[in-house]
Amino acid sequence: MLKIAYVFAALIAVLLIGAAATFLWLRVPDVPREPILAKYSGADDHFLDLPGxxxxxxxDQGxxxxxxxxxxxxxxxxYATWEGWAERLAxxxxxxxLDLPGHGLSDAPADFxxxxxxxxxxxxxxxxxLHLERFAVAGNSMGGGVAWRVxxxxxxxxxxxxxAAAAGWPPQGERAKPSLAFRILQHPFGREVLMRIDNRPLIAQGLRSxxxxxxxxxxxxxDRWAEYQLLPGHRRILMSAVLPSLQQASAERLAAIRVPTLILHGADDPLIPxxxxxxxxxxxxxxxxxIYPDVGHLPQREIPERSAGDVADFLARHAI
Known part of the structure; x- marks a missing residue:
């Protein structure tokens, strides 16, 4: 028994050392904003200062x-996820x-x-x-959860x-196993790790799944996703996500929406059914x-021409 205990302790030590080495290898500080801005922004890019x-x-295109x-x-x-739509709708x-705080090229305090x-x-x-008297609003996933609130x-x-594959509903029944990044995100210790490392491997696994x-x-x-996440404060804001706030839809609440609504979803979406x-x-x-066959969670990226065409047709039929 004593020998087994020693072996078990040695295995635990090896695992801990391996985990620590991996953490040290992946750990990176925030990067300066200026090189990323220079790399990705252009004439159509703008910034708006808001309180806080x-x-x-x-x-801004079109x-x-x-x-x-x-x-x-x-x-x-x-914002880059919409490039296919913007090209066809502008x-x-x-x-x-728009980039929400902690995303893309937006800037916000790390305690947001x-x-x-x-x-x-x-x-x-x-x-x-922007003095928009009337506007249509579209959102994918978390952005969809924000859009219906707007x-x-x-x-x-x-x-x-x-x-487009909008968030909102509390989980119902058995769901597909989420990506590794989302599983880690559900634990406080996991969030502490994710806000300190280069999440490129998790981004790759998550997006491709x-x-x-x-x-x-x-x-x-x-690379673009990973570089944006390394901007000052972004990872900390991402790890602050209040996931239950994305699961507050109800039939009674949504019944108050009276505007023309188009709902798009990929049949093979493993994240939101x-x-x-x-x-x-x-x-x-x-x-x-x-419902699009052979499409996953990102119809705006996977089938930009078809999904943007459906949006254009929908808006035109409603004289928008």
Missing amino acids: EIRLHYR KPDAPALILLHGYGDS GRYRVLS TLDAARCAELVAAFADA ALARQQRVSALIL QVHDASLITDAVI ASDSQRFHAAIAASELI
């Missing part, structure tokens, strides 16, 4: 006097691809708490600051709502639902 030392980055469409990305993502709409309700307030403040709060000004065709997630896509979008469709009276 928040500086939101957004990409005609300034065209109907406005605000696009909101998912957790860990950025001819008719003013496309505003990533909460869906707070993010919805910021989007409303963004629309106010539609509820600003019904007189929101012309249309578009939900979320799409039907993993080849779409190129090294350039992963397509049945959640069916629940949105049932709860929102003025809604349409499209």
Whole structure:
């Protein structure tokens, strides 16, 4: 028995040493903003200062006097996820691809708490600051959870709502096993680790597991995600995410949404099941639902031409 105990203790020691070595190998500090801004920003990129030392980055494409469409990305993502949509919709709409705090090129204090309700307030403040009397709002995943909150709060000004694999519903029944990053995120110690390391390996595993065709997630896509997360304060904000705030939808609450609503979802989404979008469709009276076969969690990236075409058709039919 004593020999077994020694062997067991030795194995634990080896595992701990290995874990510590891996942590030290992956640990990296925040990086300066200027090189990342120079690498990724251009003439269409702008910044808006809001109270609380928040500086939101957004990409403004299309005609300034065209109907406005605000696009909101998912957790860990950025405005870049919408590049395929912007390319196809900017001819008719003013496309505003926004970075939420802790994401992309936006800047916020490291103690900012990533909460869906707070993010919805910021989007409303963004629309106010740009003097948008009417605007459509679209969101993917976490961004969808923010978008429907904006539609509820600003019904007189929101012309249309578009939900792409949107977050909102409490888990119902058995769900697919989440990516390793999301499993680590559920534990306080895991968050402490993630806010100190280069998360590139987890980003690669997570993104490629979320799409039907993993080849779409190129090294350039992963590098961009990883570089944005290394900006000052970003990882700390990402680790502050209040996950329950993304699970507060109810049929009673969503029934108050009266604006035209388009709901998109990939049939192969392993993160948020397509049945959640069916629940949105049932709860929102003025809604349409499209389920895409052979598509995962990111229809705007996986099938940009088809999904943007469906959005353009939907907005045109509703004279937006």
